[in-house]
Amino acid sequence: MGRIGPTEIILIIVLILLLFGGRKIPELMRGLGKGMKEFKDAQKDDNADKP
Numbered sequence: 001m002g003r004i005g006p007t008e009i010i011l012i013i014v015l016i017l018l019l020f021g022g023r024k025i026p027e028l029m030r031g032l033g034k035g036m037k038e039f040k041d042a043q044k045d046d047n048a049d050k051p
Helices: 006-049
Strands: none
Touching: none
C-alpha cells in the first residue's frame, strides 16, 4: 500500500501530457531544473556563511 507502480507512473505521464501538451513540457522541465539549481546554490551559500 502506498507504492507507486508502473501503471500509476504511466497514468501520471499521460495526465501531464493532456494538461500541458507536448510543447510545454520541455519548458516546464527547464524551469524546474533552474529552480532546483538555484535552491542548491542557495543551500551551499547558506552553509558557507555558518562558522
